Each structure stands twice: as structure tokens, then as C-alpha cells.
Amino acid sequence: MSSPDFMKKVRELSKKLGIDPDMLRRPVNVGFSGGEKKRNETLQMALLEPRLCVLDETDSGLDIDALKVVANGVNQLRAAERGMIVITHYQRLLDYIVPDVVHVLAAGRIVETGGKDLALQLEAPAMRSISRARRRDERARRHQDRAEQGLISAFAAAQPTLPGGPGVSAARLAAFEAFNRVGLPHRRVEAWKYTDLRRLMRDAKPLAPLPDAAAKAEAASAGAAGGPRPAAARGGGWAASRRSCRSGGPRTRPYHPPHGGGVRRRRAAAAGLLARRIAGRGARAGAQCRLRPGWRLHRRRAGRQRHPAVHLAFVTTGDTPQAVFSRSRVVLGAEAQLALVETHEAKAGVEHQVNVALGLLVGDKAQLDHVKVTGEGSAVLHVGSLVASVGRRRASARAASPSAAPRCAISSMCASWARRRS
């Protein structure tokens, strides 16, 4: 832009913003009043045509007339392609610059968000008390309660030993950073409004160590003593599962049920929030099995086959409270059928913290029956997650004829009861 064109544009904008042209001949900000400085800044903003404007306390030190001039200039720059952040401590500016969205900050955090009406409510006594309450909560949040600190420390210590490739590690780290940012879920989170985990978890229990011989014996006796055993776990499929578990070990072993086919059992890739390599002291799957970070059941071969029922029994042993994290995944290929029973048991009266996650991936024309039974007792804090994806999305809707449409069925039942303290 040439100098004459530039000066022409400056004069046009000055006239539009109500700025005296004589100001243009004065040295910048020399002898300017507060209002004149603000008008000069508004002119500069108009000339620069920014995509984002940050107006930090632009109404400070202004009288009503100057305020109107500044507000007029800001309003003339409002456009769909331009964003403006107006920061102020007083509501009067918002009489002239009507906001689209209002954020209320307290102690450096956004505590309330609303429309333009929110600005009018800020002076109300009720809003002040809410703001005080939120500031109080934020102060508590800043100090990060013991449970969150404990979980963060435990994860940081366990992170080098956690399994998984670079992708899993990256996902785990992203989840950890999200947790570090927002903390435990609490009642103000819509999905957790009935269960305030931040209040329920007073502290973080130590992570459960590898099961030793005593823990394995305790787990085995817990299974032998009885307890909840769904009917689906009995029968030939259960016996086959038991046999395979005895031959299983920490390394990957193929599992060959009498019916044929193949279900491979692997150490699960620990992914997600605070996954830990060890499932729990004495935790086991099936009878006499050693459970590591969870189970991954994968049906390899295609074809219609029915696999025997698989029973994943998570038994947390020990008399001292501990934290158990386990991640399991079941991948069911096309036309496969599987009955999966998942049980959780623990000694009564011990305040364990159990966080289990099960991922189900069910292919086309497959059928999965899943039953989960939680009978750990009232002292255990149990958080269970089930993430399931059923069927496969077709690339082209035209290619699939109605007769060839896949039919996937999944039925999942969760039964839980907490044993009463005797």
C-alpha cells in the first residue's frame, strides 16, 4: 500500500471512529489523556484488521463519552471472521459491547459460562455466593487431594514397566495428562453426578504386587470354597477352560478347546488410564490360572464355530487394601459364538480399589453372551468399564444386499451384589 493510500485509509477510519484528525499530527501517546490513548489504540486495531483481538481492561480510566467512543469502535470491527476477547472487571462496558459468550474467571479458572445475561447476574448476591463457593472449590482443587496425588505418583513410578508399543504408550500418556488436568470425576460432571469419585476416594491404595505362592493358594481356595458361579460357567466348556488354564503360563500359548478352532490367550496390551502390568495379588482367570495384565481372547480362524464358555475370575486376595487395575479385551471374529463370564471376588471387609475395563469387539454375524458378576463386598470401591463395538461398518451401503446383511448379537448382563458385613 502506498503512503497516500495509507493516509487516506487512516483518515477514513479516524472519521468513522470519531477521532479528531489533529491527533494524527501529534507524537504517539505524548500528552495523551487516558481516553485519547484508548481511541488511538482502537484506530490501530482497526488498521491492523486482526483475526483475534484481546482487549484487556479497555474501559479502565475512561469517562462515559470515551467509553462510548471505544465501544463504538469495537462494535464496528465485529465480524464473523474476527474474534474478540474483552476482559473487564465492570459490567458497564458490557452495556455498550454486548457479548456473545460470557466467561467468569475466579482464581485463574473459568467458573461460569453463559450468554450475555450472565453478565447482568454477576452483581446479584446469589451469584457472588456461588462464585465464592467455586473459588473455595478451586482452592481445594489446586491442592489436589491425596487420592489424585497418590494415583499420579503411582503411575509415574510404574510407567517405565508398563507394557505396550509406542502407540499404546502415547495413548496412555495422553490419558494421564488428561487426568492430571481434570482429576478424579466428581458430581459436577454430568455422567458422574451420582458417584462423586473425588469424595469417595479418600486416598490411593498402593498398587497390588505380583501374586506370590500364598496369594495363589488363597485365590485357589476362594474358588474352591464356592461363591457366585453363574450357570453358564458350568458344563463342558468350563472344564475345557480349566484344563487350558493349567497349561497356560505367562507366555502366549494357544488354547485349543475340544471343539476345534483357536482362541489365543495373550497378555493384554495395557492401554488407557493408569493401566498397570500386574492385575492383582493372586488374581486369576478361570481355575488355577495366573492372570497378568488381563486377558486378550482372539478368535483367529473364520467360520462358524462355537467356543466354550470362558470364565474370567478376578480374585483380589490379601488382608491389606490395595489398588488393582486390569484391562481385558475380547475380539470375536465373524460368525463366532462365545459365552463370557466375568466374576469379581475379594475378601470381605478389605477396602480394595478395583478398576477393571473390558473391551469387546464383535464381528459380523457373531454372537457374544457376556455376564458380569460383582461380589466383592461393600468395602471395595469397584469401577468397571465395558467398551463394546458390535459389527463392522460397510464401506458402501449399496454393496450390502439385505440377504447378506450381517447379524450380530450381543447380550450382556451385569449382576452385582455386595455381601453384607457379618
Add this chain to the structure above:
Amino acid sequence: MRNQLYVRLVGETTELSLAGASLLGGKQHADTALFLTHCGAGSTSREVFKAVVDDKAEAAFQGRITVEQAAQQTDAR
């Protein structure tokens, strides 16, 4: 106790049945959160959750069923 279920019915004409039962007493707490998304057409889903509470126990259930635009002819309850 908190149970949360995230289920996506991606394929077409899928069938899903979810059921839950809780027996609580004392000061126990059970919370079930279900988030179901229908992505494929012609899918069917059924949800039945029952809770029996005694003394000062609490049972909560919250569910959300999302039906995407491509999920025509969805039957979800």
C-alpha cells in the same frame, strides 16, 4: 460401585440386549451408566436394569441412547 458401559452398534441389523440387577443393603452404592450409540441401520437394542435397595443403600441408573442419522429403522428401548 460404578459400572459404565459404552456400546456402539456399528454394523447393520445388530441386536443388543443389556440387563443388570443390583441387590444392595447397608450404605452401599451402585451406579450404572450406559451410553449406547446406534450407527448402523435396522439395529435393535433392549435395556433392563433392576435394583433392590435396603437400609440406606443407593442405586442409580443413567442411560443415553444416541441414534445417528444413518441408523434408520432403529428400535431402541
